[in-house]
Amino acid sequence: MRRRIPFDECYPIGDEYRRFDERNTAFSIKRQKYGADTFSYTKKVWDKMRAGAPGFSHPDISFKNAANTSDNNDGMGTGYYSWEPLGVSVKPDDVPLWEKTPKEHAKVVKKAAQYFGAVDVGFTKMDERWIYSHTSDGRPIVFEEVEQGYITEEKVVIPESHEYVIAMTIPMEFNENSYAPTTIEVTSNMGYARMHVTAGTVAEFIRGLGWNAIPCGNDTALSVPIAIQAGLGHTGRNGRLITWDNGPLVRICKIFTDMPLPQSPPAPSGIIEFCEACEKCAKLCPSQSIPFGPRTYDPVNESNNPGALKWYCDEQSCFDYWHEVATGCSICFRGCSFTKKKGLSHDIVKWFVRNVPVLNPFFAWTDDLFGYGEMSDPRKYWDTPFKRS
Ligand code: SF4
Numbered sequence: 001m002r003r004r005i006p007f008d009e010c011y012p013i014g015d016e017y018r019r020f021d022e023r024n025t026a027f028s029i030k031r032q033k034y035g036a037d038t039f040s041y042t043k044k045v046w047d048k049m050r051a052g053a054p055g056f057s058h059p060d061i062s063f064k065n066a067a068n069t070s071d072n073n074d075g076m077g078t079g080y081y082s083w084e085p086l087g088v089s090v091k092p093d094d095v096p097l098w099e100k101t102p103k104e105h106a107k108v109v110k111k112a113a114q115y116f117g118a119v120d121v122g123f124t125k126m127d128e129r130w131i132y133s134h135t136s137d138g139r140p141i142v143f144e145e146v147e148q149g150y151i152t153e154e155k156v157v158i159p160e161s162h163e164y165v166i167a168m169t170i171p172m173e174f175n176e177n178s179y180a181p182t183t184i185e186v187t188s189n190m191g192y193a194r195m196h197v198t199a200g201t202v203a204e205f206i207r208g209l210g211w212n213a214i215p216c217g218n219d220t221a222l223s224v225p226i227a228i229q230a231g232l233g234h235t236g237r238n239g240r241l242i243t244w245d246n247g248p249l250v251r252i253c254k255i256f257t258d259m260p261l262p263q264s265p266p267a268p269s270g271i272i273e274f275c276e277a278c279e280k281c282a283k284l285c286p287s288q289s290i291p292f293g294p295r296t297y298d299p300v301n302e303s304n305n306p307g308a309l310k311w312y313c314d315e316q317s318c319f320d321y322w323h324e325v326a327t328g329c330s331i332c333f334r335g336c337s338f339t340k341k342k343g344l345s346h347d348i349v350k351w352f353v354r355n356v357p358v359l360n361p362f363f364a365w366t367d368d369l370f371g372y373g374e375m376s377d378p379r380k381y382w383d384t385p386f387k388r389s
């Protein structure tokens, strides 16, 4: 059996690494560039509908938009991502803090989180390297000796006591993702909506036990290194978290808390080695945003944070392609060799990928040969009954 490689070996960090400034994400940069038109592509879909483009029918577009209903576009500290208790799960003052061993805490949090919508849950220690240095509007994120985190006009404060992190993956459906890049690819929107509800609900569960909790979506910190550190997967060539059970078809949310939790073991190794042999997403990416070749420490542009050994995607050209196609793209999710329907044959292949990496080039080749990852016909989506995938 192959060993589980420690985090520092599978995600090495150089001395030049600095906390990332959220103002440099592709979304923030494009927002500065395009202003009110940053998300104008969401309006262009109606032109595609009028032109009769497959995957952009009236129901298709409404499907995609409606999936956003529970999303929280305002992000940090708002809606269910509130840093303040919501007052839904409250213990009486005379009931003491529910304080057990870290393992016991992890057991109940994991089960509750899975019930509330997480597909997998991992635990790790707070690592300040992943916390953004500044928010997207320029407020510094700092650590202070306070009991509860808070957000003001000037700064964002995480308590020193929040030493523990819960990372959760939220499911995206294989079937609907296979229609990318059209508006039937609702799984991205639905994933964001679900993670908002799940993270907020789990945070409220923890508060009800007497502890503090800060639920986050994509805000506040880099989700991918946190998820790797919490043992949920590894970074793929496409720059996304790849998990053994669901490939890249997950969204990530996280909670910072003062409830003591154990460190989860790293995910089994083998994903990075497979990506070294497989360049399928780099070949498929219509904007050439995904690199070929080995991992590096060097960024493509200011939307990458240099100093980590990984594949750096050009998030800005990716975002530009979204404008071109008038919807989120997700081709690198659909086409990934780890994106598969559940089944014994794929489990057997994954066993070989984990344990006999010398066969990786063969499996990467057969993935193309069998036509995996091809786009489904959007004109037929509504003709078959729904089946959860
Ligand atoms: S979402 Fe599309 S454009 Fe962006 S990296 Fe993936 S394949 Fe390329």
Ligand code: SF4
Pocket: 236, 237, 238, 239, 242, 274, 275, 276, 278, 279, 280, 281, 282, 335, 336, 337, 338
């Ligand atoms: S398509 Fe291949 S190279 Fe790209 S992330 Fe998936 S497994 Fe890795």
